[in-house]
Amino acid sequence: MAEKMEFFQSQTVQDFNKEIEKYHLGPLWNAIPDLMHKQPTPQAVPYLWKWETLYAKLMEASEIFTPDRGGERRAIYLQNPGLTYRQPWGWASTTHTLYAAVQLILPGETAPSHRHTQSALRFIMRGEGAYSIVQGERIFMEEGDFLTTPGGLWHGHAHPGSQPMIWMDCLDIPTIYAIGGTFSESYPEKIEQPKVPDNYSAQRYEGGMVRPIADRKSQVAPLGSFKWPQTLAALEGLSRFEPDPYDGYAVEFINPSNGRTANPNIASWMQKLPAGFHSKAHRHTSSTIYQVFKGSGYTVINGIRYDWSQGDFLVVPNWAWHEHVASEDAYLFSVSDLPIMEKFDLQREEAYEENQGHQTITDEFKPLQP
Numbered sequence: 001m002a003e004k005m006e007f008f009q010s011q012t013v014q015d016f017n018k019e020i021e022k023y024h025l026g027p028l029w030n031a032i033p034d035l036m037h038k039q040p041t042p043q044a045v046p047y048l049w050k051w052e053t054l055y056a057k058l059m060e061a062s063e064i065f066t067p068d069r070g071g072e073r074r075a076i077y078l079q080n081p082g083l084t085y086r087q088p089w090g091w092a093s094t095t096h097t098l099y100a101a102v103q104l105i106l107p108g109e110t111a112p113s114h115r116h117t118q119s120a121l122r123f124i125m126r127g128e129g130a131y132s133i134v135q136g137e138r139i140f141m142e143e144g145d146f147l148t149t150p151g152g153l154w155h156g157h158a159h160p161g162s163q164p165m166i167w168m169d170c171l172d173i174p175t176i177y178a179i180g181g182t183f184s185e186s187y188p189e190k191i192e193q194p195k196v197p198d199n200y201s202a203q204r205y206e207g208g209m210v211r212p213i214a215d216r217k218s219q220v221a222p223l224g225s226f227k228w229p230q231t232l233a234a235l236e237g238l239s240r241f242e243p244d245p246y247d248g249y250a251v252e253f254i255n256p257s258n259g260r261t262a263n264p265n266i267a268s269w270m271q272k273l274p275a276g277f278h279s280k281a282h283r284h285t286s287s288t289i290y291q292v293f294k295g296s297g298y299t300v301i302n303g304i305r306y307d308w309s310q311g312d313f314l315v316v317p318n319w320a321w322h323e324h325v326a327s328e329d330a331y332l333f334s335v336s337d338l339p340i341m342e343k344f345d346l347q348r349e350e351a352y353e354e355n356q357g358h359q360t361i362t363d364e365f366k367p368l369q370p
Contacts, residue, residue: 041319049314103167103169104166105164114154119150119263122141122146123145124147125143127164132156133157144293150263222255260339270334275328277324281358282351283322290333303359
């Protein structure tokens with residue numbers, strides 16, 4: 001090995017490497033160690049964003065930016081500290097593949113309709129009275145609702161209600177940007193007008209996971225809004241049985257016309273971790289972003305403890321050991337790039353075998369304070 005390293009560092013090799021760079025060529029013999037790791041080594045890092053900070057900055061932004069002044073959306077995205085602006089793929093990235101943000105719309109505001117190749121979803125965190133209009137359907141949003149907007153669909157937001165409304169956005173922006181597939185288009189008028197009754201798709205699925213016979217053929221988004229009471233009922237049903245040792249009680253939002261994930265490139269779950277639950281540690285190639293909808297507890301990621309409470313966001317990069325502990329009943333909404341990993345046949349999972357499946361805590365994360 002020492003002889004090999006000495007050869008690669010020799011003046012002859014270095015001179016040749018420099019010479020071929022003139023012709024926009026590169027030496028694979030030098031690049032292999034960086035291109036082909038023995039296991040995933042993501043540049044994204046675990047991180048926790050506190051609700052208090054997010055809320056304070058959104059309120060400050062509301063004094064400066066409106067949908068009509070300073071951009072169509074008043075949204076603050078979660079920039080992973082390991083993915084920087086100096087990396088072409090790193091800006092506006094919460095993980096290598098996914099973008100997440102918090103968005104605020106105030107009473108009387110309108111965020112214009114547009115469409116793009118990126119898929120989008122929303123999880124409603126706070127407030128009431130606002131709606132998204134997707135392909136002519138006004139979907140009124142309530143806390144705990146999950147809304148899906150796959151790529152290519154017209155969508156905008158408006159707020160005829162009386163309370164500020166805050167939700168989580170997640171899009172596959174980094175993925176689409178990296179593969180050069182970005183297209184976007186503004187709606188000809190400010191916002192699309194209704195074409196069907198309000199909350200049309202949710203009404204069609206009031207019976208839960210039984211589908212109208214018209215939806216037997218696969219469609220892009222036959223159900224645009226998954227209501228919190230139905231999600232909660234599903235979790236309560238699962239809670240009668242033993243929890244999954246890694247994820248507690250978890251349900252996945254799916255496209256009812258084909259059984260696949262509600263968004264093509266983004267998996268979305270809601271988990272219930274009952275008070276006192278301590279999951280076993282594992283890791284997988286898919287990365288995950290958590291939003292703490294209710295409750296409190298902590299997550300151990302690669303030996304570091306991250307304490308979370310209602311409103312916080314937590315990112316677990318791919319191939320990072322992680323386990324959850326709930327101090328009280330906790331509900332965690334999460335998104336992941338599982339469908340992307342599965343499409344490339346890259347999804348792997350591994351259980352932590354030491355110490356009865358639990359990591360040793362070596363340090364605690366200290367969040368930045370405003």
